[in-house]
Each structure stands twice: as C-alpha cells, then as structure tokens.
Amino acid sequence: MTSAVWNKLSGFAPFRAFSSAIGIVAGGFLILLLLVAFFAPWITPFDVAAQNLANANAAPGWPHIMGTDEFGRDVFSRVLYGARTSLSVSATAIAISVSVGMLLGAAAGYFGGLFERAVMTVVDLTWSFPDILIALIFVAIIGPGLTSTTFAIAIAYLAQFTRLTRAQIVRLKSETFVEATINLGATPAHVVLRHLLPNALAPVIVVGMLAVGDGIVLEATLGFFGLGAQPPTPSWGAMMSSGTAQLFISPWVIIYPGVAVAATVIAVNLFGDELVRALDIRDRVRS
Amino acid sequence: MTTLLDVRHLSKKFVSGGGPFRPVRSMHAVNDVSFSVDTGRVVGVVGESGCGKSTLARLVLRLIEPSSGDVQFEDLDLLAQKPKPMRALRARMQMVFQDPYSAIDPRYTIRNAVTEPFQVQGVRQTASEADDKTAELLSMVGLSEQLAGSYPHQLSGGQKQRVGIARALALNPALLVLDEPTASLDVSVQAQIISLLEKLRDELNLTYIFISHDLSLVKYFCDEILVMYLGRVVEALPSTDAAARHPYTRTLLDSTFDPDPKLRRTIEPLGGEVPSPFDLPPGCAFAARCPVATEKCRTELPVLRADDGHPVACHHPL
Amino acid sequence: MTMLSVQDLGVSIGPIAPLSGVSFQLERGEIIGIVGESGSGKSLTAMGIMGLLPLIGGQIDHGTVEFDGIELTGLSENEYRKLRGGRIGLITQNPMTSLDPLKKIGPQVDAVSRLHLGLDRAGAKARTVELLGDLRIPEPASIYHLYPHQMSGGMKQRIVIAMALGADPDLLIADEPTTALDVTVQAQIIRLLGDLVKQRDLSLVLITHDMSVVAQTCDKVMVMYAGTAVERGPVQDIFDNPKHPYTKALIGCIPHGLSETVRLKGIEGTVPGVAQYPSGCRFHPRCTIAEEVCTRNVPVFETGAKRAAACHFALEAAQ
Numbered sequence: 001m002t003s004a005v006w007n008k009l010s011g012f013a014p015f016r017a018f019s020s021a022i023g024i025v026a027g028g029f030l031i032l033l034l035l036v037a038f039f040a041p042w043i044t045p046f047d048v049a050a051q052n053l054a055n056a057n058a059a060p061g062w063p064h065i066m067g068t069d070e071f072g073r074d075v076f077s078r079v080l081y082g083a084r085t086s087l088s089v090s091a092t093a094i095a096i097s098v099s100v101g102m103l104l105g106a107a108a109g110y111f112g113g114l115f116e117r118a119v120m121t122v123v124d125l126t127w128s129f130p131d132i133l134i135a136l137i138f139v140a141i142i143g144p145g146l147t148s149t150t151f152a153i154a155i156a157y158l159a160q161f162t163r164l165t166r167a168q169i170v171r172l173k174s175e176t177f178v179e180a181t182i183n184l185g186a187t188p189a190h191v192v193l194r195h196l197l198p199n200a201l202a203p204v205i206v207v208g209m210l211a212v213g214d215g216i217v218l219e220a221t222l223g224f225f226g227l228g229a230q231p232p233t234p235s236w237g238a239m240m241s242s243g244t245a246q247l248f249i250s251p252w253v254i255i256y257p258g259v260a261v262a263a264t265v266i267a268v269n270l271f272g273d274e275l276v277r278a279l280d281i282r283d284r285v286r287s
Numbered sequence: 288m289t290t291l292l293d294v295r296h297l298s299k300k301f302v303s304g305g306g307p308f309r310p311v312r313s314m315h316a317v318n319d320v321s322f323s324v325d326t327g328r329v330v331g332v333v334g335e336s337g338c339g340k341s342t343l344a345r346l347v348l349r350l351i352e353p354s355s356g357d358v359q360f361e362d363l364d365l366l367a368q369k370p371k372p373m374r375a376l377r378a379r380m381q382m383v384f385q386d387p388y389s390a391i392d393p394r395y396t397i398r399n400a401v402t403e404p405f406q407v408q409g410v411r412q413t414a415s416e417a418d419d420k421t422a423e424l425l426s427m428v429g430l431s432e433q434l435a436g437s438y439p440h441q442l443s444g445g446q447k448q449r450v451g452i453a454r455a456l457a458l459n460p461a462l463l464v465l466d467e468p469t470a471s472l473d474v475s476v477q478a479q480i481i482s483l484l485e486k487l488r489d490e491l492n493l494t495y496i497f498i499s500h501d502l503s504l505v506k507y508f509c510d511e512i513l514v515m516y517l518g519r520v521v522e523a524l525p526s527t528d529a530a531a532r533h534p535y536t537r538t539l540l541d542s543t544f545d546p547d548p549k550l551r552r553t554i555e556p557l558g559g560e561v562p563s564p565f566d567l568p569p570g571c572a573f574a575a576r577c578p579v580a581t582e583k584c585r586t587e588l589p590v591l592r593a594d595d596g597h598p599v600a601c602h603h604p605l
Numbered sequence: 606m607t608m609l610s611v612q613d614l615g616v617s618i619g620p621i622a623p624l625s626g627v628s629f630q631l632e633r634g635e636i637i638g639i640v641g642e643s644g645s646g647k648s649l650t651a652m653g654i655m656g657l658l659p660l661i662g663g664q665i666d667h668g669t670v671e672f673d674g675i676e677l678t679g680l681s682e683n684e685y686r687k688l689r690g691g692r693i694g695l696i697t698q699n700p701m702t703s704l705d706p707l708k709k710i711g712p713q714v715d716a717v718s719r720l721h722l723g724l725d726r727a728g729a730k731a732r733t734v735e736l737l738g739d740l741r742i743p744e745p746a747s748i749y750h751l752y753p754h755q756m757s758g759g760m761k762q763r764i765v766i767a768m769a770l771g772a773d774p775d776l777l778i779a780d781e782p783t784t785a786l787d788v789t790v791q792a793q794i795i796r797l798l799g800d801l802v803k804q805r806d807l808s809l810v811l812i813t814h815d816m817s818v819v820a821q822t823c824d825k826v827m828v829m830y831a832g833t834a835v836e837r838g839p840v841q842d843i844f845d846n847p848k849h850p851y852t853k854a855l856i857g858c859i860p861h862g863l864s865e866t867v868r869l870k871g872i873e874g875t876v877p878g879v880a881q882y883p884s885g886c887r888f889h890p891r892c893t894i895a896e897e898v899c900t901r902n903v904p905v906f907e908t909g910a911k912r913a914a915a916c917h918f919a920l921e922a923a924q
Contacts, residue, residue: 176389180454183350185377186407194403195392335787443875473642474814478858478871485868500788503817507860507869542792544817546859548840551821554796556741557789560757 016278026270040084046074049232057250067252078234085235090215093153098208101161109169127159149228168200203284213268292324297356314564316342318518329495331509338515381455385467387447391439398435404457424453445476517572523598532604608808614668628908636809638819641829656685691721694769696779700761704753711749717771759790831887838912848914
C-alpha cells in the first residue's frame with residue numbers, strides 16, 4: 001500500500017526533487033516556512049505590534065527568545081510574521097510577472113514579426129531600469145506600501161519570464177509535432193494551448209520559483225529603504241532597517257531577520273536546483 | 288483513373304537578409320514544378336539534400352504558402368481556401384514525417400496522440416469510443432493495444448513511426464505525403480515500415496507521394512518518379528523501369544550500389560561543384576557537373592518537355 | 606601478413622556489458638566490413654581497437670587486440686596516443702565536427718605529419734598538398750588555404766581522410782564515413798577509399814549499416830547484432846550463402862533491384878537495448894527458425910576459421 005503511494009508520487013517528476021538530502025532539507029524548510037507564513041497570526045507567541053517600552057532592547061532569553069526591539073516588541077514573533085509579509089509580497093509579484101510574461105512571451109514567440117519586436121523592445125526597456133528606480137516611480141505614483149513593492153518586483157522580473165517563454169515557444173514551434181498538429185487541421189489556439197504552453201511550462205515555473213527567492217531579497221531591500229511595508233506591519237527588510245540604529249546596542253534586531261532572508265533564499269535556490277535536476281530541464285532554464 | 292492532385296507551376300522563393308549590413312538574398316527552393324497524381328498511384332520524389340523535395344511536400348499540403356503556382360486537390364483550388372475550410376480539408380491530405388522522434392508531443396500518451404485528430408476536427412467521442420478507435424488504429428499499423436498508455440519516449444523509432452502513420456490515417460485521408468518516413472530508421476525497421484505502407488495502400492485505397500533520397504527504395508516502392516535537382520524537376524520517369532534520360536538521373540543511378548559483390552562498378556568521378564542555390568547559373572543547374580554539357584547548357588535553361596510521355600529537362604537527353 | 610587480429614573482444618561500461626564475442630582477422634591490403642544496425646556494437650568495436658573506450662567510461666573486459674604483432678589491450682594512454690593518428694588512422698562519421706572551424710584546413714592536415722613523422726613546416730605542407738592531390742581534390746595548393754565552412758560536405762570528408770593518411774598509417778578505421786553525405790558523394794568517397802587501400806597497401810576496417818556498401822567495397826565481412834558478432838566470412842560467400850538467419854534477413858531488407866513479385870519483408874520486432882539482451886542467442890526472439898535451445902544456450906562464434914556463424918541451426922548453402 002505505502003509502496004504503491006510511493007510509486008505514484010515518485011512517478012510525478014517534481015517530487016523527485018526530494019530524492020536527495022539537500023532536496024529534503026531545503027524543501028522541508030520551505031514547507032515549514034509556508035506553514036509559518038500561512039498560520040503566522042495564530043502562532044506568534046506575542047502580538048507583533050504590542051509595544052512594551054519598559055522591556056525595549058532586551059537580549060534574547062526567555063520569554064523573548066530572539067530578544068525585543070527598540071519598542072520592546074518580540075523579535076521572534078515579528079520574524080515569523082515577517083515571513084508572511086515577505087513571502088506573500090514576493091509570491092504575488094512573481095505570479096503576476098509569470099502570468100503576464102508567459103502571455104507576452106507566448107504571443108511574441110508564436111506570432112513573430114513586428115509584434116514580437118515591439119513586445120520585446122518594451123520588455124527589454126523594463127529590464128534596463130534599476131529595480132529601485134521602478135519602485136521609486138511606483139512610490140511616487142501610489143505612495144509607499146506593499147502594493148508599490150509588489151508591482152515593482154513584478155515589473156523587475158517581467159523581462160526574464162517574457163524572454164524565457166518566448167525562447168521556449170520559438171524552440172517548440174520548430175518541433176515536428178507542432179507542424180504535424182497544424183497539418184491535422186488544428187487552430188492556432190489548439191496549438192498554443194495544447195502543445196506549446198504545456199511544454200514551455202516546466203522551465204518557466206522553476207525559474208519562477210527561484211525568482212521568489214530573489215523577490216524576497218528585493219522586498220527586503222525596498223523595505224530597508226522604507227519603500228515597502230509600512231509600520232507597524234513587520235517585514236524582514238523594514239526590521240533590519242530599524243535595527244541599524246541599534247546595531248551596537250541590540251544586534252539581534254538586525255541579525256535574526258537577516259538570517260531569515262538568507263536561509264530562505266538559500267533554501268529556494270538549493271531546492272530550485274534539485275527541481276531542475278528532477279525535471280531534467282537544465283539546458284532550458286536559460287533564456 | 289481520376290486525378291487526385293494537380294500541381295501547376297508551383298514555386299517557393301525564400302528571402303533572407305535585408306537591412307543595411309546584410310544584402311537581400313533569395314533562393315527558389317522550389318522552381319516552376321508541375322505534376323499530377325492519379326488516385327491510387329505512388330509518386331516518388333527523389334533528389335539529394337537541398338533539392339527542394341521537402342519544401343515541395345509542404346507546399347502541396349499548403350503547410351507553407353507558395354510564392355506562385357496552383358494546386359488542385361480533389362478538384363478544389365487549395366490555395367483559394369479560407370482558413371476554416373482549409374482546416375477541414377486537411378483531414379483529406381495527411382503527412383508522415385521524417386523524424387518520428389519529435390513527431391509526437393512528448394507529453395501525450397499514444398492514445399492521446401492518435402485521438403487528437405478527432406479533437407482537432409471537432410469529432411466528439413466518448414471515452415469508450417476513443418478507446419475503441421485507438422485500438423483499431425493501433426492494430427491497423429501493427430501495434431499492440433497495450434501501448435496506448437505509453438509515452439513516446441518508451442517506444443522504439445519504428446514503433447513511433449507506426450504511431451505517426453496511425454495519426455495520419457485517423458481521419459481517412461485520400462492522400463498521404465510520406466517525407467522520408469524511413470530515413471532515420473534501421474534497415475530492418477525500414478523494410479517493416481515500407482511493407483506496412485504497401486499493405487495500407489491496398490487496404491485503404493490510398494494515394495502516396497513518397498519523398499526520398501534513396502533511389503533504390505523509390506524504384507522499389509513507387510509507380511512513377513520525379514527527379515529533382517536544385518528546386519526543379521529535371522526528369523519525370525513514367526515507370527520505374529523507364530531508362531534514365533537526364534544525365535543527373537543517370538548519375539544517381541550509378542551512385543546507387545548493388546547489394547551484390549559480383550556487380551561491382553567503377554564510378555566516373557563527377558567534376559565541378561554543386562552551385563549555390565542563392566546564385567544559380569542562367570542555364571542548366573547541373574551543367575557544371577554534367578559529362579555531356581555544352582555551351583548551350585550553360586546559357587540556356589532547358590524546359591521540362593514531354594514529347595513521348597517521358598518528360599525530361601535536358602538539351603542533350605541520353 | 607596479419608595486420609589486425611581481434612580475439613573474443615568484450616567491453617564493459619560500469620556494470621553493463623554492451624559488447625562481447627567479437628573476433629576477426631585482417632590482413633595487409635584487405636578491407637573488412639563490420640556491418641550492423643544501431644546498437645549492434647560496431648562503433649564500440651572500433652573504439653575498443655582505438656583505445657578510446659575510457660572516453661565513454663568503458664574498458665576492455667576480456668579478449669585481445671593485436672595490431673601488427675603489438676598487443677594493444679594493455680597499452681598506456683601515452684603509447685596509444687603515438688599509434689592513433691600515426692600507424693592507425695581514424696575517419697569519423699561527421700566531417701562537419703571533425704575539423705576545427707577556426708583554422709585553415711591545410712595546417713590542420715599538416716599537424717598530423719608534423720606530430721607523428723616529425724616533418725618541418727615546409728615538408729609538412731608539401732606532403733599535405735600531395736595528399737590532397739592524391740585524394741582527387743582539384744587545385745590542392747589553393748584549397749590548402751580555405752576554411753572548413755568554405756567547402757562542401759564531400760570535400761570536408763576528403764580532408765578528414767587526408768588527416769587520417771597524414772602519418773602514412775598501416776591501418777585505417779572508418780566509422781560510417783559516408784552516412785552524413787549525399788548519395789552521389791557517398792559513391793565517390795567509397796570508391797576513393799577502395800582505391801587508396803589498393804594503392805597504399807593499407808588495411809581498412811569499414812564500419813557501416815549499409816550492406817550494399819559492404820558488397821561494393823569489402824573483401825570480408827563481420828555481421829553484428831545486439832552487441833555481438835553473428836557471422837563472419839568472405840564477402841561473396843556471405844551474400845551468396847548467408848549462414849546466420851539474421852544475415853539472411855538483413856540482406857532481404859535491401860530494396861535494391863527487387864522485382865514486382867519479390868517484396869520486402871523486414872525483420873519482425875526491434876533490436877533489444879543493452880539492458881534487455883535476451884538469454885541464449887540474442888536474435889532468437891526475432892528469428893523465424895529459433896527453437897528451445899536458442900533461448901538457453903549462447904551459440905559459439907568460432908575465432909579462427911575464415912567462415913563462422915554463431916547459430917545453433919546455421920543455414921545450409923542454397924541449392
């Protein structure tokens with residue numbers, strides 16, 4: 001019975017990413033992080049916004065295992081809650097980026113010609129702007145906050161997914177099975193939806209997952225400059241930013257969110273590599 | 288005998304380059320080709336790489352749009368068809384591809400691959416109808432029903448090519464264009480596929496256009512043969528035992544080895560180089576390599592003339 | 606004089622044994638055709654002789670390879686390097702990838718004679734131009750300065766042959782030398798190889814999948830199937846009286862010159878992969894005359910005799 005379940009699972013290619021020690025550790029960490037992010041409001045031991053100036057800058061100990069910040073807020077609770085902010089902003093941004101990028105890339109790759117040139121020129125332009133500048137433009141238009149951060153990250157990664165999808169589609173278009181399907185009398189929609197996109201999906205999804213890691217760094221950076229989550233919402237970047245002032249008094253305020261960012265990004269990248277290996281798409285994930 | 292396909296003055300010009308730094312270059316991949324195919328016949332198209340035979344196959348099926356010319360299929364003007372009727376018409380004219388390894392979507396099971404033609408043409412099937420149809424098509428091409436759930440990478444090259452044939456037959460076509468269907472297969476498998484195609488032609492009254500570089504295979508399999516050289520038909524052999532009249536056909540025949548050590552042949556070395564398709568000479572394209580070429584051949588293009596039912600494009604036919 | 610003698614050669618790559626039971630002899634001035642379909646082991650045989658198995662993580666498992674009295678199986682890589690390109694020349698399948706696209710072809714051919722014969726620059730160049738002329742390349746002195754991309758496929762294959770001949774070898778190994786070429790060019794190259802063997806008193810191992818090429822060129826033949834030799838003999842004998850059912854079936858797969866009444870049959874089934882070699886005779890699942898013994902016992906392939914067939918029911922000569 002169990003072996004039947006195992007066979008079924010290991011037949012599902014992405015699951016094979018868990019077949020190595022690295023895959024298990026990195027993947028396990030990410031699953032834990034997802035659970036924490038989802039259940040953060042219910043599992044944080046202290047209220048993330050509750051100030052207690054009498055107990056400000058307390059060193060790690062009991063009950064504040066990661067200490068408290070300049071307002072006496074529990075760092076551990078804020079790091080847990082920060083996972084929710086960071087992951088949701090980054091994942092939402094990348095989801096937007098992947099969806100729009102796939103649409104543009106598929107259309108550009110399939111139709112080619114002038115349309116392709118126009119799309120790729122605009123998309124490449126977004127690539128040539130520094131991420132911070134894009135974020136600043138959004139902040140200027142709609143004000144600082146998570147929405148600006150999300151859009152800034154989405155645009156920062158748009159070019160990558162558009163280019164990657166376009167490259168996949170162009171490669172697939174010359175495959176014999178596409179010509180064979182057209183020869184059966186298939187409409188362009190059938191060819192794109194049944195053959196081109198499904199075959200292009202795997203590398204785009206994997207690169208998307210890797211980008212979530214980068215998105216977290218970008219969110220932290222924007223947060224650090226005060227362009228992201230606004231107080232009192234905890235975000236890893238904003239926590240590190242406020243921690244700089246007390247760097248020599250209470251270093252734990254900046255260290256723990258920093259460790260969280262680093263660990264998450266490393267886990268995402270390691271697990272991404274395992275996924276690339278499991279899906280056997282190493283040569284396809286470069287655009 | 289009725290004419291199934293009639294091709295008149297079909298040409299395809301490919302243009303490359305353009306812009307300030309790359310001069311515009313054009314080549315006629317297919318140049319003024321005319322022929323017709325009667326129902327039930329097997330017409331071979333033979334030539335070496337770059338002669339335009341694969342482009343011709345795709346033009347005939349309108350998988351690429353010709354630059355000029357005319358194609359009549361089942362008395363319909365193929366090139367005048369609007370997209371929707373054209374898609375419906377494709378059911379009548381199918382193709383078997385050279386590379387069976389990439390001719391099936393790797394994400395499709397064999398069952399999905401052979402029932403896709405019905406989906407595409409809007410034929411509704413229940414799951415059990417699809418199962419029955421899959422079994423019927425697979426047994427038609429000599430494959431076990433048990434392969435239905437397999438993916439292409441689990442099949443051998445020969446099995447994949449059989450799946451390709453099953454897909455092509457699903458919609459009951461009248462015409463099958465076979466584009467080097469055995470070129471990437473082992474000889475023992477090639478023979479299997481060829482005898483399968485023979486059997487299917489007899490059972491289903493199919494008409495074939497058979498594209499190949501292998502003259503001995505074409506002579507074995509076909510009823511009549513078009514010989515192509517650099518985009519043009521240089522000779523149309525009305526039967527496989529007709530004597531070659533074009534020097535190029537003669538060269539091709541001489542280059543085909545007998546599988547018998549007693550029949551060893553010495554081969555005259557061919558002089559000259561194959562001209563670039565981007566820069567064809569004004570006269571006969573074969574003149575530079577031809578042993579009997581004269582000044583006229585280098586300056587004046589020979590036209591395909593059929594005085595006695597055996598068309599040949601040569602100023603000095605053998 | 607025996608130039609090459611291979612006895613019961615077997616190859617292993619890690620735990621698998623993709624090749625076994627290969628034996629043949631080649632005299633000076635002779636051409637042997639090693640013929641088989643994909644996965645028959647013909648290229649592995651060539652790699653085994655050339656000492657190139659380490660490239661694919663393989664090694665010679667058992668058997669001997671003797672070249673002009675020298676046992677090759679125990680040779681170090683350094684000793685092998687002197688032989689390869691020197692006394693043993695190699696012609697590969699794809700001329701497009703055997704030449705360095707960034708170098709003129711002349712100096713590429715020069716390198717062989719400079720390395721193995723110790724010629725100086727001028728001597729090597731003179732030799733190259735002469736070689737190109739021998740290979741019926743028009744205007745060899747000007748061809749010398751061309752780059753590979755300026756030449757046709759057939760011309761490039763001649764350059765590869767010139768490189769193989771560069772150090773005046775005694776043995777040539779040609780692995781599918783014409784598969785990538787057009788038929789008219791193939792015919793010319795095959796003829797050229799035959800003439801070279803005669804003029805230079807070479808020995809040639811010609812690896813091919815094409816029985817017609819064998820018929821037109823070779824003195825003797827070894828037929829391979831699924832990683833083992835099945836039949837060996839003089840070329841006329843093999844075509845007139847194939848003793849192994851596979852050889853007979855393979856000849857029956859050639860469409861050339863068949864009449865309206867004799868139709869192609871093909872061989873039922875498919876060539877087994879390395880992991881699925883059948884027990885006993887590896888051809889038995891596809892063989893029309895196989896009996897129970899064929900599923901159990903591996904048929905013997907005689908090593909010494911001129912004529913050998915690894916079959917329990919070797920066919921008698923046709924009447």
